[in-house]
Structure formats: C-alpha cells, structure tokens
Amino acid sequence: MFDNLSDRLAETFKRLKGHGKLSEANIADALREVRLALLEADVNYKVAKDFVAGVRERAVGQEVMKSLTPAQQVIKIVREELSSLMGGQAEGLNLIGRPPQVLMMVGLQGAGKTTTAGKLARMLAGMGKKPLLVPADVQRPAAIEQLKKLGAQLGVPVHDSDPGGDPVDICVRALGTASRLGCDALILDTAGRLHIDEPLMAQLERIKQKLQPGEILLVADAMTGQDAVNVAEAFHQRLGLSGVVLTKVEGDARGGAALSIRAVTGVPIKLVGVGEKLDALEPFHPDRMAGRILGMGDVLSLVEKAASAFEQEKAQALAKKMAKNEFDLEDFREQIRQIRKLGSLESILGMLPGAGKLKGMKDMQPDEKEIGRVEAIISSMTPGERAKPQIIDASRRKRIAAGSGVTVADVNRLLKNFTQAKKMMKQVSKLGGKRKGLKRLLASM
Template sequence: MFESLSDRLGSVFKKLKGQGKLSEKNIQDGLKEVRLALLEADVHYKVVKTLIAAIKERAVGQEVLESLTPGQQVVKIVNEELTNLMGGANEEINLGGGHPASIMLVGLQGSGKTTTAGKLAVYLRGQGRKPYLVPADVYRPAAIEQLTKIGKELSIPVYPSDTDSKPEKIAELARIKCAQEGCDTMILDTAGRLHIDDELMAELGRIKATTPPSDILLVADAMTGQDAVNMAKAFNDAMDVGGVILTKMDGDARGGAALSIRSITGKPIKFIGTGEKSNAFEAFHPNRMASRILGMGDVMTLIEKAQDAVDVKKAAELEKKLRKSQFTLEDFKDQMVQVRKMGSLEDIMSMIPGMGKSKHLKQLKGSDKEMIKIEAIINSMTLEERRNHTIINGSRRKRIAKGSGATVTDVNQLLKNYTQVMKMMKKINKGGMKKMGRMLGL
C-alpha cells in the first residue's frame, strides 16, 4: 500500500544523506518534499501540517545539525514522529467487562465486516480464546448465510440467526447461546449501509444498549482514503468506538487513512487486514508500520508470522534430512506450503531490513504463481517419484506435465533446480560448514 510514499520519502532521504553537512535550508527543502509526498498519499492536510511542524522543530536543532550523520538523524526523527502520529504503541482489543466478552463490528456496507469477523475469530483462537460468530445483518441478502459458511470453513461455531428477528434480540439471545456453547468471545457482525444515516445509528445504539459490548471496532476500507477518516470520525461521534480495523491494506491505495485516523478521531487502529486469506490479519503496531513506510523492514512481524506458520517438529526433521542429503521433492513441497502460509514472497521480503526498496523486490511479483505451479507439478508425481527423482524419465515427465497443467520444460526446470540445490547441500555437508565456521572464528 505504501509503495509510492516509500519511494518518494526514500529519494528525499537519499538526497539529505548525500549532502554530508546539513543546513537549516537543506532540511526545510527536504521537508517540503516530505510534505508533498504525504499529501499525495492522501494524508489529511491538518495531520501533515502537525507532523511537519514536529519534525522541523527537532530536525533544525542541535541533535541533527551537529551530528556526524545528520541525514540518518533526520530519518530517525521522521520514524519516531510517524510512530507517534499513528499512536505510539499497539493497543490491544478490550476483552473485559462481562462473560462472555462481546466484540461489536460496525461500519459501512462493503467495508469487509463479515470477512473481518471470520479473520478476527481466527486471530483470537490463536490467542487461546474460544470465539463465537453472530450474524446480525438481517437486511443484506445472504449476509447470514455468508458468515455461517465462513464459520463452517474455519470450524468456528455460528449463532443460527434468521432474517425475521430484530438485531438487538439476536445479540441478546446469542450471548446466552455463546456461554452455553462453552465459548468466551462473541463477535457480532452488524448491518451496514451505503452511507451513514440516523436509522443505522439508532439500530446500532439499540444493540449496544441491549448487549453492552466489551469493545466496538469500526471496520473501514483503507482503499477509500480520506473518506475512511471522515467515516471513522462520524461513527466515533455517534458510537464512541474503541478502535479501528483497516481492511484491504494489501491494495494499491495511497495509505493516507492509516496515517490520519488516530490524529483525527483519537481512536487507535487495532488491526489491519492484509489479504483475502483467513490468516491475512495482524495487530497494528505503529512503530513497525513506520519502519515499513521508510523501507526499514519489519523483522518482528516476520518472526511472528514464521512462528505461526512453521511446524517446529517438521523443521527439526528437515534439518536432519538436509545434513544427510535426504531432502526429497516431497520435503521441498512441504517447505513451500509453510512459506506460503506466511503470505506472499513480496510481503515477506519487504519485511527484511534493506529489502523494502530493493529492485529485486519488484521481480518477486510473479513468484507466488511460480510456487503454485511448482506445487502442482510435485502433486502430479507419484509418491515414489517425489522420494526418488532419478526415476523420472521422459514418459513420466510428459505425464506429470499433463497432470499439472504445466509444460515438460517446466518439469525439467524444476528437476534441474532441485538437483543443483542438492549438489550445493552436499558440498556444504562435506566441509563447507566447517570452513565457514573457521572463517567466522567459531
């Protein structure tokens, strides 16, 4: 989402770093470009004005002008001020105030509330909670059916709502049913409208009064830019929301909403949706987001994703196989599946410091499709072929290509790459690691 803003800020900081000694004029010229970049990213003009003033106050002081690395000091200040702008630190969801806890999702129609309800349920389950989904949108066609289907796919219980019931009554009865089912967190998917109106707010008010929620989370579409900020302010004025979930953060919007919402509404962004899959959902950390915007990576989020995706037992078994050069195509496929659980290769690489602005990152845009193709090719092999690639002759290659929708050339390329990796691993195992250790003084 922040690709354009990151590129613009990157070029500004490159100029500043290249000038060695900075003057007040250099900094002011640089900040003008930063201001323009933020406005083009659809950040609210009042927010930009406040941010630039805060950066300027620090940047023209002694900590920068007398520093041995003034350009880097400016980047450090911008990073810190962006972090403060977005809230400073992550604010967790409120799960207190009653058993079971009740989370109320509100927002306009089309913002992604129903899909987000499922993602939030998966996230909370990963935190040790027992979520219970409640469809309370009795107006939109198939809304109840959609959430019921999501719950079934994710193995999360769903309250059997019907369109003849009033939303506030559904919420009231669902809370009782939630406790009976042994669940501790009720996620209420409320109805939305195409625009904010008195009828919508009145209904949400009745639900809130009947079943007081532990937290009210506004689901806003990040792709709508300043409209998302204005909508967040309107909902907060009417409902006093506890926080915001920004959806579609993987899109190509300019990202101004993420940088503006906290300052305009006073409410934190608690979560962001980063894709269509149920695990494409993460807690919002202002410091990590600021680092991503400035192309400095996000190692902590990468580690968390790896911990969720990687099977520790399988990883230990894989290490043994690699040491004995017993790494099969079946193992190769298993590793690809685990990597894909973490997200797209482009997203993963962008979290590594220094890779955010790398030209190689753009070359990864089609890599996920390649991984899917490779997985399909391996799936078309027999178990014997996966475990012993040397038996794959010409006729077998044709069969594998036909079964996977690939070409024989694709199959040949996969086998060639796999063979090269195995040769490299054998070299490492025959003393390469020892040589490397001596070089490092180990």
C-alpha cells in the same frame, strides 16, 4: 500501501544526506518535500501540517545541528514522529472481563466487515478462545449465508439468525447460544449501509446498550483514504469506537487513512487486513509501520510470522536430512507450504530492510502461480516418486504432467532444478565443521 510515499521520502532524505552540514534552510526545503509527499498520500491537511511542524521543532535543535550525522538524525526524528502519529505502540484487543467478551463489528457496506469477522474468529481461536459468530446484518441476507460458510470453513460455531428478525434481539439471543456452547467470545457482524444514516446509527446504539461490548471495531477500507477518516469520525461520535480495523492495506492505497485516523479521531488502529485469506489479519504496530514507510523493513513482524508458520520439530528433522543429503521432493513440498503460510512473496520482501532500494526489486513481481504449479506437480507424484525422483521415467512424467495440468517440459524442468539443488547441498555438507554457519542457513531456508 505507502509505496509512493516511501519513494518520495527516500528521494528527499537522499538529497538531505548530500549536505555535509545541515542548516535551517535545507531542513526547511526537505520538510517542504515531506509535507507535499504526505498530502499526495491523502493525509489530512491539518495532520500533515502539524506533523511537519513537530519534526521541524526537533530537527533545528542542537541534537541535530551538532551531530556527526545530522541527516540520519533527521530521519530518526521523522520515524519517531511517524510512529507517534499512528499511535506510538500497538494496542491489543480488550479481552478482559467476564465471558463472553463481546466484539461488535461496525462499518459501511463494501469495507469487508463480514470477511473480517471471520478472520477475527480465526485469530481468537488461535489465541485459545472459543468464538461464536453472530450474523446480525438482516439488511443483507447474503451476509448471513456468507458468515455461515466462513464458520463452517473455520470450524467456528455460528448463531442461527433469522433473516426477518430484529438485529437487537438476534444479538441478545446469541448470548444464550454462547453460554450453551461454552463460547467465551461473541463476534457481532452488524448491518452496514452505502452511507451513514440515522436508522443505522440508532440500531447500532440499541445493540451497544443491550450487550455493552468490550470492543466496538470499525472496519474501514484503506483504499478510500480520507473518506475512511470521515467515516471513523461519524461512527466514533455516535458509538464511541474502541478501535479500527483497516482492510485492503495490501492494495495500492496511498496510506492517508492509516496516517490520519488516530490523529483526527483519537481512535487507534488495532488490526489490519493484509490479504483475502482468512489468516490475513494482523495486529497493527505503528513503530514497525513507520520503519516500513522509511524503507527500514519490518524484521520483527517477519520473525513472528516465521515462528508461527514453521514447526520447530519439522525444521530440525529437515536439517538432519539435508546434512545427510536425504532431502527429497516430499520435503521440498512441505517447505513450499510452510513458506506460503508467511503470505505473498511480495509482502515478505516488503519486510526486508532496504529491499525496495535494490536494483530491479521494485518492479519484480514474484510469480505466485509458478509456485502453485510446482506444488501441483509434486502433489501429482506417488509417495515413491517423491522419495526417489530418479525412478520417474518418460511415461511417469507424462502422467504427472497430465495430473497437474502442466506440460512434460515443466516436469522435466522441476526435476532438473531439484537434482542440481541436491548436488549443491551435498557439496555444502562436505565442508563439515568449518562451515556450520552455511548448514544452519540451509536448514533455516
């Protein structure tokens, strides 16, 4: 998301930096390009107009005109205004009050509401909560079965809903289930429609009246652009939304929904779905997103991901093994698994400052399948073979290739690359105290 907008803004600011001094004329030219870039990104027309007016008012002031780096000052203002447009600061979930806290998921069909309910259950469990999933979408019986499968996969209890029952009664009875099981969070997966209609809204209003949810979260598809904003407006008028969950932001959405929803509805984006896996749900940080739009990366989010994915004790043990040149294929496989917890390589690159500007980086598509093949090859080895790759002869290589669904040449390539990597680690470790920084770098890798 935001790729096209980021490119357009980067080109505009590059031209702006070409001027030693800025005048109202060349600032006006740059902001005209910014406005066009926003409109192309499917940002609401009035939102784009107000945004540019706000930037212009600040950019033609003394703060910019007398600055030694006026172009950079303009970029700073644009970043601050972008962050403000999306809400300024992250707004967390309301989990305060007498348990069970009720979180009501609403939205149209196809936005990913049921999957998001499962992702939210996983997130709450990671925060020390004990959630209960409630299938209240009797319009679509498959949604009930889907939620039960997600619950089983996550180890989260699911209320036993009757496909022929009344959604309001199902939600009320779920309170008793939560009390009996000791659950302190209730996630209601309510019905959706292909479009907004009166029966749907009336049903949701009755659920709200009966359960008084602390959170009413609209699940909206980022790919639908301004339609998502219109849907948010309609739901907010009837239900009083507390937040929005934007799904499919990892796709090629132009970003208009993320940039417009808060300004048009006043409802904050609280969470974003960044992939299909159940751990691909993240808090939305407007300030960090503004940095990513302007090609400044999002190092804070990357650090947080790494802190949650990598175990400190394992990292320290690995550092010791690397220092002694005892790093084996079992360690390598463990590192692959921990890195994959961070998400796709493409998403990781997107968080690095300036990565999009590096030559060739834009068109580089990291081969996730290749990483999967490497892991499969190592997993097809015996513990002894992973510890001592040198014992893997021709017959063993043939067996490993057959077990992992690859060719013997693929196995040979992996073993050759691993041997070369170990030689490099040994050379670095010989540098001793003079190169402690390199050792720490290798350990972190």
